Amino acid sequence: MPILCSSCGQKRAVLKRPKTGHSLCKECFFWAFEEEVHQTIVSAHLFNPGETVGIGASGGKDSTVLAHVLKVLNERYNYGLKLLLLSVDEGITGYRDDSLETVKRNQQQYELPLKIVSYEELYGWTMDAIVKQVGLKNNCTFCGVFRRQALDRGAMMLNVDKICTGHNADDVAETVLMNVLRGDIARLRRCTAISTASEGEGVVPRCKPLKYAYEKEIVLYAYFKKLDYFSTECIYSPNAYRGYARAFLKDLESVRPSAIMDVIHSGENLSVREGVRMPVQGNCTRCGYISSQALCKSCVLLEGLNRGLPRLGIGKHHRLHGKILAQEPLTQEEERKLKAIDF
Amino acid sequence: MCQVDEEYNEQLEKRTVPSVSQRCVKCKEGTAALIIRAGDAFCRGCFKDYFVHKFRAMLGKNRLIFPGERVLLAVSGGQASSSMLAQVQEGLSRNAPKKLRFTPGIIYIDEGGACGQSMEEREGVIAELETMFRATGYPFHIVHLEQVFDLPISVLEAVSSAPQRPEGSYKAAVEQFVQNARVKGSCSPGEGHMDPAVLDAQIQLSHLDTQDLANGTPPSSLQHQQDLERLFASVRTLTAKEDMLQTLRQHLIVHTARTKGYTKVMMGDSCSRLAVKLLSNISLGRGASLAVDTGFSDQRYGDVIIVRPMRDYSSKEIAFYNRMFGVPSIFIPGLDTKAPEKASIQHLTESFVTMLQADFPSTVSTIYRTSEKLHTARPPHSSEMETVAKCLLCLCALDTKEAEEASAFHATLVSERLSEKRVPESAQVGSASTADTVGQCCSSGVGQEGGCSSRGQGCCSSNLTPVTPDLKSLLCYSCRLTIKDMTGVESLPPYIVSEAERRHRRSQMKKEISEFLLDDEEDEVAAS
Ligand SMILES: [Zn+2]
Ligand SMILES: [Zn+2]
Ligand SMILES: [Zn+2]
Ligand SMILES: [Zn+2]
Numbered sequence: 001m002p003i004l005c006s007s008c009g010q011k012r013a014v015l016k017r018p019k020t021g022h023s024l025c026k027e028c029f030f031w032a033f034e035e036e037v038h039q040t041i042v043s044a045h046l047f048n049p050g051e052t053v054g055i056g057a058s059g060g061k062d063s064t065v066l067a068h069v070l071k072v073l074n075e076r077y078n079y080g081l082k083l084l085l086l087s088v089d090e091g092i093t094g095y096r097d098d099s100l101e102t103v104k105r106n107q108q109q110y111e112l113p114l115k116i117v118s119y120e121e122l123y124g125w126t127m128d129a130i131v132k133q134v135g136l137k138n139n140c141t142f143c144g145v146f147r148r149q150a151l152d153r154g155a156m157m158l159n160v161d162k163i164c165t166g167h168n169a170d171d172v173a174e175t176v177l178m179n180v181l182r183g184d185i186a187r188l189r190r191c192t193a194i195s196t197a198s199e200g201e202g203v204v205p206r207c208k209p210l211k212y213a214y215e216k217e218i219v220l221y222a223y224f225k226k227l228d229y230f231s232t233e234c235i236y237s238p239n240a241y242r243g244y245a246r247a248f249l250k251d252l253e254s255v256r257p258s259a260i261m262d263v264i265h266s267g268e269n270l271s272v273r274e275g276v277r278m279p280v281q282g283n284c285t286r287c288g289y290i291s292s293q294a295l296c297k298s299c300v301l302l303e304g305l306n307r308g309l310p311r312l313g314i315g316k317h318h319r320l321h322g323k324i325l326a327q328e329p330l331t332q333e334e335e336r337k338l339k340a341i342d343f
Numbered sequence: 344m345c346q347v348d349e350e351y352n353e354q355l356e357k358r359t360v361p362s363v364s365q366r367c368v369k370c371k372e373g374t375a376a377l378i379i380r381a382g383d384a385f386c387r388g389c390f391k392d393y394f395v396h397k398f399r400a401m402l403g404k405n406r407l408i409f410p411g412e413r414v415l416l417a418v419s420g421g422q423a424s425s426s427m428l429a430q431v432q433e434g435l436s437r438n439a440p441k442k443l444r445f446t447p448g449i450i451y452i453d454e455g456g457a458c459g460q461s462m463e464e465r466e467g468v469i470a471e472l473e474t475m476f477r478a479t480g481y482p483f484h485i486v487h488l489e490q491v492f493d494l495p496i497s498v499l500e501a502v503s504s505a506p507q508r509p510e511g512s513y514k515a516a517v518e519q520f521v522q523n524a525r526v527k528g529s530c531s532p533g534e535g536h537m538d539p540a541v542l543d544a545q546i547q548l549s550h551l552d553t554q555d556l557a558n559g560t561p562p563s564s565l566q567h568q569q570d571l572e573r574l575f576a577s578v579r580t581l582t583a584k585e586d587m588l589q590t591l592r593q594h595l596i597v598h599t600a601r602t603k604g605y606t607k608v609m610m611g612d613s614c615s616r617l618a619v620k621l622l623s624n625i626s627l628g629r630g631a632s633l634a635v636d637t638g639f640s641d642q643r644y645g646d647v648i649i650v651r652p653m654r655d656y657s658s659k660e661i662a663f664y665n666r667m668f669g670v671p672s673i674f675i676p677g678l679d680t681k682a683p684e685k686a687s688i689q690h691l692t693e694s695f696v697t698m699l700q701a702d703f704p705s706t707v708s709t710i711y712r713t714s715e716k717l718h719t720a721r722p723p724h725s726s727e728m729e730t731v732a733k734c735l736l737c738l739c740a741l742d743t744k745e746a747e748e749a750s751a752f753h754a755t756l757v758s759e760r761l762s763e764k765r766v767p768e769s770a771q772v773g774s775a776s777t778a779d780t781v782g783q784c785c786s787s788g789v790g791q792e793g794g795c796s797s798r799g800q801g802c803c804s805s806n807l808t809p810v811t812p813d814l815k816s817l818l819c820y821s822c823r824l825t826i827k828d829m830t831g832v833e834s835l836p837p838y839i840v841s842e843a844e845r846r847h848r849r850s851q852m853k854k855e856i857s858e859f860l861l862d863d864e865e866d867e868v869a870a871s
Contacts, residue, residue, distance in 0.1 A: 036761060255580075259626055266629060268750055
């Protein structure tokens with residue numbers, strides 16, 4: 001006996017919503033999914049008419065669905081936004097090549113302008129070359145730091161007012177859990193924010209329109225819409241600690257499907273004791289990017305790579321920032337410590 | 344304020360010296376009897392000093408327990424709370440160097456009725472605990488979970504705290520106490536040297552029979568045993584069962600404290616326990632209440648303050664201490680004993696933290712430190728307790744304002760609304776009374792928040808007599824999840840249902856007279 005859609009009560013239900021447990025037909029699911037993103041955009045005041053919005057496009061499911069839904073909603077509700085795709089080429093052979101092909105196809109399908117910025121042109125290093133020097137243990141630190149800045153730089157080249165990223169509810173919940181496990185109270189407080197205002201020179205405001213969308217529903221949406229996306233994980237292994245948080249969240253979801261939203265609700269309602277010191281944000285004295293230290297993380301990592309001292313940006317070596325800025329050589333002892341890297 | 348604290352700091356520094364010789368790191372003489380963390384080798388004597396001191400330092404630092412105050416120790420029979428009882432005995436003993444000065448009593452909540460224990464098992468456990476408690480010489484109260492069906496509605500009211508003690512009064516109270524003790528020549532516990540401030544409230548109560556009426560008698564009436572069974576049978580998930588049990592247990596403890604004249608309750612949560620609780624509470628949507636749920640003191644009940652003096656001890660330290668110094672404890676199976684790992688959020692979190700702790704030994708202490716950086720909820724200074732909307736069940740401030748701004752709570756409501764009938768036809772509501780539809784609606788489970796109780800006239804409540812009150816609008820985010828996992832709320836104890844009805848009547852009343860009220864800030868009940 002076919003189950004009827006709980007929304008229209010007429011068509012046959014084809015899926016059970018992971019988020020609410022309701023059985024819906026295809027059309028009603030599309031409608032609900034898109035409306036929810038619209039509600040998020042409206043209630044969080046994410047955009048203003050006339051803005052140029054860069055969609056961080058990786059070719060993965062999240063950003064592919066984000067691009068599709070934003071295009072649909074921009075037309076349906078006359079947001080008056082100028083949308084474009086913004087991609088970062090990390091220079092990972094076999095991974096990025098394929099996913100960039102996906103982004104390029106998206107560009108044609110959605111008729112959105114595309115800008116690709118590469119690590120190689122921005123930093124002079126591809127991820128492949130970085131991995132050769134630093135090994136597989138810390139490469140994600142480099143990649144994460146570089147990608148964040150690369151998107152900003154790409155956005156500035158195109159005069160983008162806002163960047164939106166495909167972070168979904170699972171990502172946000174996972175980050176809440178990870179910050180609790182790491183005791184990172186500053187990040188814990190920030191990580192549930194749906195948008196970040198421009199924090200300083202060289203930083204474009206960001207937002208997460210899919211913040212309340214379940215990863216499983218994003219996949220369902222892409223599947224039924226037959227959207228084209230690239231589904232392989234990065235070939236360079238992901239952060240191990242995040243892996244624990246991710247596995248835990250998946251287990252929580254299997255016990256109680258609302259757990260993802262429940263974790264986010266918790267994160268949104270935490271109140272941090274006053275007097276707990278939060279790092280002060282300043283600007284990098286070399287490149288102007290926001291930084292709580294004299295040099296931003298990206299400049300330190302780059303310096304380490306260029307000097308052949310990959311550990312420079314990984315540990316806490318704030319003391320050395322003065323020397324780096326003054327272009328002074330490091331002592332032999334300092335060099336010895338920073339060279340050693342375990343593969 | 345306390346010289347012992349300085350000694351402690353010194354000790355902490357020394358503890359970082361790695362001990363290769365297997366000598367005690369503290370006295371450098373004794374043979375190391377145990378190693379708590381790498382490099383922390385203690386001899387038996389020094390470990391005891393360290394352990395005993397930590398308890399007093401925790402109480403000394405927080406200065407919440409006044410001399411002569413009556414303090415109820417919640418003892419479950421498990422390792423941590425039994426160890427807490429031993430620490431209180433140690434601190435109150437005649438020759439203790441820095442004597443504790445409060446007057447203790449013990450409470451044990453017998454949860455066997457919810458955990459599927461047989462009557463013989465329950466009686467056996469109680470007999471064993473009674474022997475343990477009697478040996479302390481403290482008054483004790485054995486309370487059965489079934490007794491929630493006799494609780495009065497007043498349990499759910501946070502009573503504004505007893506006359507606020509001015510700053511600095513702690514020191515004055517201690518001096519006063521010491522002086523009194525000198526005059527009388529002794530100050531053993533149980534003789535009830537009352538702080539004048541608490542004396543008034545407690546004098547009549549302190550003469551009451553120290554033993555609870557139910558002591559020694561079979562656990563309450565057959566009727567209530569069935570009521571309890573029915574209640575727990577109506578909760579579909581172990582997650583919600585555990586949460587419900589925790590809520591009811593807390594109500595019984597607070598009620599006993601109030602009626603027996605205790606103003607503080609000590610819970611034996613260890614640092615390991617609190618780390619698990621913090622993470623599982625986040626997963627249960629209790630983020631807004633983390634500080635009260637896991638902090639040193641919990642003032643949500645107003646007149647009775649919960650304190651957690653064991654929060655600096657790891658479960659490992661406690662186990663060592665208990666074994667080394669013969670502290671008795673007994674194992675009592677709980678709701679999730681023998682349950683598979685993924686049986687409940689709480690159980691899953693515990694396994695996860697244990698697993699992570701094995702790989703990363705700083706896991707527990709890192710999570711625990713997170714809890715210390717969280718805001719402690721503002722103490723209920725405001726005499727107008729009614730002005731703050733509190734959750735009917737957990738008594739925490741409501742975190743369910745239906746604001747228009749983006750939030751997980753708002754987004755969930757949107758998702759549910761969009762997944763249900765787009766145009767609710769009046770004919771549909773009428774036909775919902777057929778048994779079929781009712782069954783379908785109520786059992787379809789997860790996520791049907793709007794479906795069952797919210798609309799008053801929804802499918803479930805429409806054909807129930809008497810009409811079950813809409814609890815949802817009176818609950819915090821997390822307690823809503825628990826109620827959502829129940830097949831119905833009729834089996835809840837009467838005090839909860841009556842209080843819900845009372846609050847609804849109040850808000851109805853307020854609605855009727857709203858145009859004449861000048862101060863619309865007084866939201867007793869959150870907008871429903
Ligand atoms: Zn439909
Ligand atoms: Zn920089
Ligand atoms: Zn020693
Ligand atoms: Zn609650």
